[in-house]
Amino acid sequence: MQRLLVESLDTHQEYVPYGERPEWQDLTPIQQDEGSLAPLAPIMYGDEYKDSTNYFRAIVQKGEYSERVLEITEHIIRQNPSHYSVWQYRYDTLLAIKADLIAELELMDEIATTFLKTYQVWHHRRLLITHLRAPRPELMFIANALQADKKNYHTWAYRQWILAEFNEDELWDGELPFVEQMLSDDLRNNSAWHHRFFVVWESGVRAGEEDRETLVKREIAFTKTKIARAPNNASAWNYLRGVLERTSSPFSVLEAFVTPYAQPPSPEDESEWVSDDEASSTKSPTAKSSDLAETADDAVLDLENPIPSARAELPCPQAIEFLADIREQSAQNNGTTARSDIDEAIKLYASLATKYDTMRERYWEFRQREASKLIPAIA
Amino acid sequence: MGSKELATLVHVSYIQSLGKATDDLAYHLTAHLRLNAIYWGLMALCVMKHKDALDRGEMIEFVMSCWDDEAGGFGAHPDHDAHIVPTLSAIQILHILDAPDQVDVPRIVSYVISLQNSSGSFSGDQFGETDTRFTYCAVSILSLLGKLDTLDEQKTIGYLRKCRNFDGGFGNTEGAESHAAQVFVCVATLAILDRLDEVDQDMLGWWLAERQLPNGGLNGRPEKLEDVCYSFWVLSSLSILKRVHWIDANSLISFILSAQESMASDLEGGGIADRPGDTADVFHTVFGAAGLSLLGYPDLDDLDPVYCMPSRLIESLGLKKDWVALGRRTL
Numbered sequence: 001m002q003r004l005l006v007e008s009l010d011t012h013q014e015y016v017p018y019g020e021r022p023e024w025q026d027l028t029p030i031q032q033d034e035g036s037l038a039p040l041a042p043i044m045y046g047d048e049y050k051d052s053t054n055y056f057r058a059i060v061q062k063g064e065y066s067e068r069v070l071e072i073t074e075h076i077i078r079q080n081p082s083h084y085s086v087w088q089y090r091y092d093t094l095l096a097i098k099a100d101l102i103a104e105l106e107l108m109d110e111i112a113t114t115f116l117k118t119y120q121v122w123h124h125r126r127l128l129i130t131h132l133r134a135p136r137p138e139l140m141f142i143a144n145a146l147q148a149d150k151k152n153y154h155t156w157a158y159r160q161w162i163l164a165e166f167n168e169d170e171l172w173d174g175e176l177p178f179v180e181q182m183l184s185d186d187l188r189n190n191s192a193w194h195h196r197f198f199v200v201w202e203s204g205v206r207a208g209e210e211d212r213e214t215l216v217k218r219e220i221a222f223t224k225t226k227i228a229r230a231p232n233n234a235s236a237w238n239y240l241r242g243v244l245e246r247t248s249s250p251f252s253v254l255e256a257f258v259t260p261y262a263q264p265p266s267p268e269d270e271s272e273w274v275s276d277d278e279a280s281s282t283k284s285p286t287a288k289s290s291d292l293a294e295t296a297d298d299a300v301l302d303l304e305n306p307i308p309s310a311r312a313e314l315p316c317p318q319a320i321e322f323l324a325d326i327r328e329q330s331a332q333n334n335g336t337t338a339r340s341d342i343d344e345a346i347k348l349y350a351s352l353a354t355k356y357d358t359m360r361e362r363y364w365e366f367r368q369r370e371a372s373k374l375i376p377a378i379a
Numbered sequence: 380m381g382s383k384e385l386a387t388l389v390h391v392s393y394i395q396s397l398g399k400a401t402d403d404l405a406y407h408l409t410a411h412l413r414l415n416a417i418y419w420g421l422m423a424l425c426v427m428k429h430k431d432a433l434d435r436g437e438m439i440e441f442v443m444s445c446w447d448d449e450a451g452g453f454g455a456h457p458d459h460d461a462h463i464v465p466t467l468s469a470i471q472i473l474h475i476l477d478a479p480d481q482v483d484v485p486r487i488v489s490y491v492i493s494l495q496n497s498s499g500s501f502s503g504d505q506f507g508e509t510d511t512r513f514t515y516c517a518v519s520i521l522s523l524l525g526k527l528d529t530l531d532e533q534k535t536i537g538y539l540r541k542c543r544n545f546d547g548g549f550g551n552t553e554g555a556e557s558h559a560a561q562v563f564v565c566v567a568t569l570a571i572l573d574r575l576d577e578v579d580q581d582m583l584g585w586w587l588a589e590r591q592l593p594n595g596g597l598n599g600r601p602e603k604l605e606d607v608c609y610s611f612w613v614l615s616s617l618s619i620l621k622r623v624h625w626i627d628a629n630s631l632i633s634f635i636l637s638a639q640e641s642m643a644s645d646l647e648g649g650g651i652a653d654r655p656g657d658t659a660d661v662f663h664t665v666f667g668a669a670g671l672s673l674l675g676y677p678d679l680d681d682l683d684p685v686y687c688m689p690s691r692l693i694e695s696l697g698l699k700k701d702w703v704a705l706g707r708r709t710l
């Protein structure tokens with residue numbers, strides 16, 4: 001969980017203890033209270049950390065807010081960015097001495113990049129931006145930070161906060177292209193898929209997107225192309241479901257698309273798809289391994305319903321489940337074929353339980369039981 | 380790895396050794412997690428039925444030395460400011476050690492209530508960071524202290540509702556991605572408040588079951604790596620939703636056992652790591668052991684998935700909710 005950045009201690013050329021610095025002479029350092037766990041052996045741990053925290057305790061006890069507090073808290077943060085009491089005291093000091101918060105933000109640009117995984121750096125930034133009310137440069141900063149760690153939970157949450165808190169059209173305008181860039185870097189990035197849902201569906205209706213039907217079509221078309229490239233990508237399937245459920249669209253609109261992804265490769269199918277695969281392998285001779293094998297760079301024959309490449313690992317459990325859901329919905333809406341729809345759904349679930357997703361056998365058995373409960377309802 | 384059994388005694392001495400390395404720099408750099416770490420170590424020992432392996436008196440004394448009298452809560456370490464996470468750890472430790480009367484209940488209650496924001500979210504401390512984790516800490520503390528009546532339930536639940544996502548999961552704040560640990564804190568909070576009706580249980584159960592990867596381990600978000608700690612976050616959520624059997628127990632047990640440090644080499648390190656071959660720590664040790672307990676691994680004590688405390692203790696406090704773990708196996 002906590003990354004210990006011990007190496008940061010070595011960045012100083014030569015360490016001058018606080019006690020030897022003239023400007024700190026007025027303070028008496030306070031040793032750490034070890035409570036009942038006080039070690040009998042003499043303390044051997046890093047002198048620099050011990051020294052700086054001893055002087056920090058003296059500052060706190062004195063209740064001092066001054067420039068040098070910024071110096072010593074930065075020193076401790078660089079050694080241990082998770083020390084929340086130090087962050088707190090630093091922030092109180094910034095406000096108390098009316099420090100230049102823009103300079104602080106610039107310092108934080110560097111510290112946040114160094115200690116990306118520490119949530120305190122993001123919270124401190126949030127406090128600064130709340131004061132400065134200047135969100136626009138933040139989106140670029142976050143985009144850069146995400147390059148170093150594309151799924152960093154706190155970085156993404158910070159981006160969502162910036163957008164929602166300031167809620168300016170100019171901020172939202174660039175979000176869709178940004179998500180598309182992130183997804184073209186890694187189409188399995190669940191954080192980016194989540195962000196897409198947040199931007200498109202969870203943050204109000206933006207100019208140009210009033211026609212929700214067109215929007216649904218756009219989102220479905222987008223997701224289909226991503227699934228064609230990597231059929232076993234849970235994030236994309238979840239997004240597709242999310243869009244349909246959010247807009248109460250019938251799952252059946254996707255039947256033609258989903259069907260080829262739900263089919264096991266039979267010898268016939270393989271020969272049919274190999275021709276397609278050959279086209280792609282000439283374009284992408286370096287494609288290899290299971291992940292890349294799923295990538296179909298090839299020209300898509302049916303633009304509305306791109307098919308998986310021959311090397312895709314099929315069937316996709318998500319596609320089978322999708323088909324079963326379509327059958328269940330059809331049974332509920334359509335009295336005449338209802339019974340056969342339910343039987344078909346149960347068969348699909350059974351194939352997941354016994355063959356294609358046996359790890360979740362018990363879940364698929366549950367789905368079979370739930371589906372059979374629909375029988376009396378339609379009888 | 381081929382490891383088939385939990386090396387209980389090795390892990391017990393590993394936990395005992397943790398408090399002794401106080402001249403290491405790493406020990407001091409983790410001071411902000413000290414109280415949490417004591418809770419993790421103690422809880423791991425409870426699950427492995429070696430609760431007495433750490434000195435009770437020393438632990439109580441240390442917990443009480445973390446009291447921040449100005450704020451009315453506990454810090455993670457004697458010099459540190461109060462924070463809601465170590466405050467929960469303190470109360471959990473004192474309850475487990477049968478010393479709950481040590482704390483100043485009215486002051487803690489008013490500290491916890493003071494951390495609720497107008498949106499219904501909770502901050503972790505006066506610095507103001509919000510997270511659904513802190514909501515869980517607040518509700519768990521109030522429940523353990525028998526003071527849930529002081530909570531604005533409507534507001535609290537209203538905020539959790541805003542953190543619920545299209546995939547059925549929950550994030551750490553409004554708008555944030557679903558994450559298994561955040562799912563746990565939200566589901567357990569709703570369980571304590573008897574409001575699981577707020578959750579689409581089948582949908583969320585599926586999302587949680589989908590976290591299991593071909594090697595048996597669980598991840599915290601789609602398309603991420605497996606990690607032993609999710610054995611607790613995912614399994615406890617599924618236990619609360621009564622769907623823990625949707626996980627393939629045998630392959631998950633093998634995965635957790637293969638992440639035991641002692642099994643990675645001949646070193647007598649002990650403890651459980653995030654995944655096989657990595658270095659053990661107390662955090663993954665407790666959540667690995669907790670996961671094994673919920674999966675019915677033999678000769679472990681029952682764990683309450685809502686409070687992450689010994690099941691019998693929660694039952695004796697009259698706080699047990701209607702969860703289901705897998706039955707205890709015999710060797």
